[in-house]
Amino acid sequence: MSSRRQITGFSNPTVKYLRACAKHRKAAGKFLAEGLRLLTDAREMGHIPELLAMATARDPHPLLDALQADVLAAGGEVIEMGAELLAKVTGKDNPQAVCAVYAEFDTSLAALDRSKAKIWLVAQALRDPGNLGTMLRTGDAVGAGGLILIDDCADPFSVEAVRASMGAVFTQKVAQARWDEFLPWLRAGQGQLVAASLRDAVPYRGAPYQAPCFILVGNESRGLPEDYELACDLRVTMPMKGRADSLNAAVAGAVLAYEVLAVLDSSNLSKT
C-alpha cells in the first residue's frame, strides 16, 4: 500500500475513519484538527499527524509541503480527496482544505508539572466544546500551563473544541480528573485555588493572587457546587452592573485570568 492515495468515494473506510476521529470516538484514541495554520502550529510544537487529508484542488503552500514531508518521513499517510468529500468529513459549511488525525495526548494529572506556569485554568462540568476551546485559547494567551477538566466536561478533542482552541490544544496541557482526584493532587503541592463567587468574597481587582494560581470556573448553567467553592483558597467577585448575575463561563475565566496575570506580573516587578 502506498503512503499517498487519492480517495473518491464517501463510503471509503478512510473517510469513515476520518469522520469517527472528527467525532473523537473514545475507542479510537485519535482526534482531528483542521486548517493549515493550526496544523503548522502543531508541527512547530512537535506534533506530527498520523494521517493528513488534503483537498485535491488546493492552493500550493510551502508549509503544506513541509507538513507532508514530515508526515511521510514519520511513516504516516497522506491522502487526497475532493473538497466536497472533505467538507463531509468535518461537517463544516466552509471547510478548510486540509485536516489531519493526531493521537490523543495523555490527560492524567500526573502528566502536569505545576511549576511550569504561574497560571492554570480549571473548569468544572463545562459542557460547551466552544467554551472549552476558548478557555484553551485564553490559557495560551495568558501563558497558562494548561486546562484541568473536572467532572463531566465536554470532550477537549472534539472537532468543535479543537477548532475553538485555535491551536492551543497543542500548546496547553489538558488534564481530566474527578474532583476527589483533583483536590488531593492540588493539596499535595503548592497552588492557590481561586473562584469567582458571591460567597464571602473579595473584589477580583488586585486580589492577593499567588502563583501557581489555579482559576476555577463552573458549569455554564449551575455554576460551581457549594463545597467546591468552599474548598477554594480565595473567592473573588466581579462587578455585575446589570440584571444578570453571571458571565459566560469562558468570559469569566478570561477576565479573571488577565487580572491574575496583571497582579502576578506587578508583584514580580515590586520584588525586583
Place this chain on the structure above:
Amino acid sequence: MSSRRQITGFSNPTVKYLRACAKHRKAAGKFLAEGLRLLTDAREMGHIPELLAMATARDPHPLLDALQADVLAAGGEVIEMGAELLAKVTGKDNPQAVCAVYAEFDTSLAALDRSKAKIWLVAQALRDPGNLGTMLRTGDAVGAGGLILIDDCADPFSVEAVRASMGAVFTQKVAQARWDEFLPWLRAGQGQLVAASLRDAVPYRGAPYQAPCFILVGNESRGLPEDYELACDLRVTMPMKGRADSLNAAVAGAVLAYEVLAVLDSSNLSKT
C-alpha cells in the same frame, strides 16, 4: 378564535410560524426567546410577547402564570403543545418548557442615547451568533448601554444569539449600522473609540479610557480592517504570552470592557 389553544400537529401553521421566528426570518420582524427565566427578565423590562408557547406537561410556576396573564391582557395568544413538538420549534436537544415570540426592536443608531452609559460595545463583522449573544451578556454585566453591530454581523435576534445573551438582548440596546454611518454618528457627539491592536498601541492596563467609551472588536478571523483601527482614538494591546496572536472576539471585548470599567470607576473616585 380563542386566545388559548392546544396544538398537536407538526404541520400546524402556528408551529411553522414559531419555527420561522426561531430562524428570525427578517420579513416576519419577530424573534423567539426560550426559558421561563429569560422570559421573566423580558417581562420585568416591559417586553410582553405576542405569542407564548408552553409544553402541555410542565411544572406549574407562579411566574409562568403571571406571564400568561400579561400576554392575554395585552391581547396576545397562549398555546400549548407536546414537549416533542416544542423541541422541534427551537431545534434544541434539551428544550425549555416555554418559549415566546417578540416583535423585533428598533436597531437604528438614532435610537441610542450615548449619555445613558459610560461603556458601549461595538462589533465589526462578528459572524458567530454565540459570540454576539455573549457580548450582549458581558455588556449587561459591565453596565454598558448596548451593542452596536457594524457591517455584516450575525443576526442579534437569531435564537442562538438570544440564547447566548441570557436575556441581555432585552436589557441592552442593539443597533445595526454600516461603518460609514457609524463613524459620522460617533463624531457628532462625545465618545472615545477604542480597539485592541498591535499598531501604535499602549498597554490596555490602566490606559486613558474616557466615557462614553466605545469598545470596538473585529471579525473572528480577520480582525479589524486597517482603516477602522486607524480611526480609533486609542489603540491598546493585551498581553499575548503564547503562540496565538489573538483572543476569541467575545473574550477580547470582555477583558477590555472590565478594564475600562475599572479605570472609569477609579477616575470617578479620584475626582470626588
